[in-house]
Amino acid sequence: MPLNRRHLLGIEDLDPVEIELILKTGESFREISARPIKKVPALRGKTIINLFFEPSTRTRSSFEIAAKRLSADTVNFSHSSSSALKGETIIDTVKNLQSMAPDALVVRHPASGIPLVLSKHVKCCVINAGDGMHEHPTQALLDMMTIREHKQKLKGLKVAIIGDIRHSRVARSNIYGLTKMGAKVWLCGPPTLLPREFEQFDVRLTWDIREALEKADVAIMLRIQLERQGENFFPSVKEYFDRFGLDRDKLRLAKPDVLVMHPGPINRGVEISSEVADGEFSVILEQVANGIAVRMALLYLLLLPGASTQVVWD
């Protein structure tokens, strides 16, 4: 079954069957990265442009490696967001890139909605690699893949997403993805970072991390941007960590086989203690590995719309 869409702009408009397809394909691609020669010819002759208007090491490298392992040619454009302040410049930039006949644009931008707006101006695929506070769909896909790897399912799992929900595109994409796949999602953070309007999604809200972690199967910790302190979202890092930081004590409330996840980069001692981040429940580095597999899957499905998902190489 093919993925019937040209772009991946968010998880909101995916249906569970499509998510299942991407995850399955991702799982079948995991093995490629374990080979001595980590390359298959699937996307030979395809050109993928990484267009990053926001600093990013991990996501950009992950997309680049994913593309290269499928034999696509990749080009990186890193725009400082200041020179890209004018939207017309972005649209002009993208129209120029379009003339170079790429097959996909992987776009990260600090403003919500830019991938969607750009998708209306180009013929190639647009993949959202994180836009403002809106969505970060590939992060949610790799998170779901990581959970499935350990739990073999998503349905019925209690997943707690803890931290700065308000500003988080990772939270939004995960909320869409996990609820569509039948998980029970709990959101936790101080009221300043957890707007009541999140109730519109099929989730539970709590200010009490203990309630969120109680018998949880998964804890997804979100990064706290230290400058939020100055904006009075919380009084101090110390107080934040005390209430919402994940340490061994609080983690005991979760199920004995709980997974601790984090989209990175982590702030040790702010939202997560080092012993938990590096501890036996942490799958943070597996998330990174799965990020490559799921991005390979996505590029494959979007760029070869007719291709079979029964991927047999060699």
Added chain:
Amino acid sequence: MTILFRGAHIVDPGSNWDGLGDLLVENGRIAEVRKSLPPEKGWEIIDAAGLILTPGLIDMHVHLREPGREDEETIESGCRSAVVGGFSSVACMPNTDPVNDSETVTRFILEKARAAGTANVYPVGAISKGSRGEQLAEIGEMVKAGARAISDDGHPIMNAQLMRRAMEYASMFDIAVIDHCEDTYLAAAGSMNEGRASVRLGLSGMHSCAEDVQVARDVILAEVTGARVHIAHLSSARSLSMVSRAKEKSAPVTCEVTPHHLILTDEDIVDYDTNFKMYPPLRSRADRKALLAGLADGTIDAIASDHAPHNADEKMLDFQNAPFGILGLETTLPLAVTHLVRKKVIDWSRLVELLSRNPARILKLESKGSLKTGSDADITLIDPRISWTIERPKLRSRSRNTPFEGWKVYGRCVGTMVGGRWVFQELNVAR
């Protein structure tokens, strides 16, 4: 020069007229309105059967952008847009470049308007110098030069003491203090209404409380100072209830709403289209519902477009960074006819009260807003039967930023008269 309009449906709440009649214009003034006036030799006769005839509409909140941003609008193009949209008069906000905070700029605007020779233009002077919210502007000088109200529209006054002084001082001239109510700390860097939609779109929100706390402050200051306070582009249910309470206590508070806040909500923002970005932002469904009720029950005094032309390149920025504001002069009347009158939210008479009579009262335009004998012959003729489609390329404004592109509407201005002279007339084309 004598002109007789025959057989029009005349709507003039000022003289309690809402029905068929003839109207006689003589030497630029309204001479008479009667059931039937026999024509005399030498009169120009206009067959107005099937048309609605109202006192010239008044848009009390527009941005004409001149001086400073003539690429977006000029006084000439803005006035052309006004008369085509049925407005014989507009009040223009002072956030030009330079700001209209002096008699020099006020006179400049009036001279340009005279040269354009279409709509009447009533400048609104700034409250503070440069609209910086620090020192009072020379309000008396501006009033002497022709300013009809004061406002720091677009630059919310956070200093309550300055606002109190402005109100006290303005009382001396019996002019309205028009306030753009926005607590800039609460609104922060928001780009749309804070609510379910902003959470979904990942755009930073501005909660309606940013408007409400300033409306509350202004209502209190109006009570204390006795000054006439007019709340610009009121958009939230809570703000409306505060105005309503103030009116019950006979505080001198009035308010206006825009057509877009009456028709759209934050859930209508699609595909991050910056033509849906304005201040105040499109609010929730509950807010819109409250505004429609306030329109019907009389709490709302006026409908004003907040016509805010913006350069298309600047509107092409991403939603967060694009400027606030949309056009309104050419869409207000048809949208009101289509979504308010035809849907029976209000009747024609109430519409004319909102679009002419009350704005004239608030701005103290004694000879306007009514068709009483002796009033200026400012007249708007509307054909309510015409259905048409709003199309950006056909707008007379220099800008194109409307969210109503492609909307099918009913009712069209077919003639606008100012002081007994046609400034726009399409009677033959349209009929």
